[in-house]
Amino acid sequence: MDIFKRLKQEHQQFREILGRLLKTTSRTADRREEMISQLYSEMGPHLLAEEEVLYPVFLDKKSEHENGVTYEEEHRLAKQLLQELSDMPKDDDNWKPRLRVLNTLFEYHAGMEEKQIFKRAKEIAGPDKVKQLSQRYEEAYEEAKQSQMAPMSM
Numbered sequence: 001m002d003i004f005k006r007l008k009q010e011h012q013q014f015r016e017i018l019g020r021l022l023k024t025t026s027r028t029a030d031r032r033e034e035m036i037s038q039l040y041s042e043m044g045p046h047l048l049a050e051e052e053v054l055y056p057v058f059l060d061k062k063s064e065h066e067n068g069v070t071y072e073e074e075h076r077l078a079k080q081l082l083q084e085l086s087d088m089p090k091d092d093d094n095w096k097p098r099l100r101v102l103n104t105l106f107e108y109h110a111g112m113e114e115k116q117i118f119k120r121a122k123e124i125a126g127p128d129k130v131k132q133l134s135q136r137y138e139e140a141y142e143e144a145k146q147s148q149m150a151p152m153s154m
């Protein structure tokens with residue numbers, strides 16, 4: 001599948017899980033456990049595979065390098081929040097506020113990807129390379145998913 005189509009589909013899944021998580025309260029904290037572990041095991045590989053396959057398109061180009069570093073910084077924060085939300089007691093008073101921060105960061109970051117970053121990556125890479133990127137993304141995602149690495153150690 002085309003990498004950009006796939007990334008957008010994954011974003012939609014994350015939006016859906018985040019939306020359901022945002023509806024939970026400390027009284028329904030037991031429902032958070034399963035949903036956050038799903039988000040963790042799917043968003044983690046998404047972030048890692050983008051870093052491995054997509055962001056070098058920017059990092060390797062001098063005029064785009066700083067943009068690439070900015071995307072990585074956003075990922076670093078998202079991984080940290082994802083890790084903390086997984087580790088924290090799910091009825092902690094800070095759990096929902098922290099989830100809101102992750103949601104805001106994700107909405108901003110994924111919105112930028114969909115509105116600008118993917119388009120720009122397509123322009124820089126060209127059609128032949130996009131095919132390659134699509135293949136490599138699938139491999140990188142699977143590898144990350146298999147290794148079940150904690151997002152923070154990615």
Ligand SMILES: [Fe+2]
Pocket residue numbers: 047050071075109113
């Ligand atoms: Fe990203």
Ligand SMILES: [Fe+2]
Pocket residue numbers: 007011046050110113
């Ligand atoms: Fe993404």
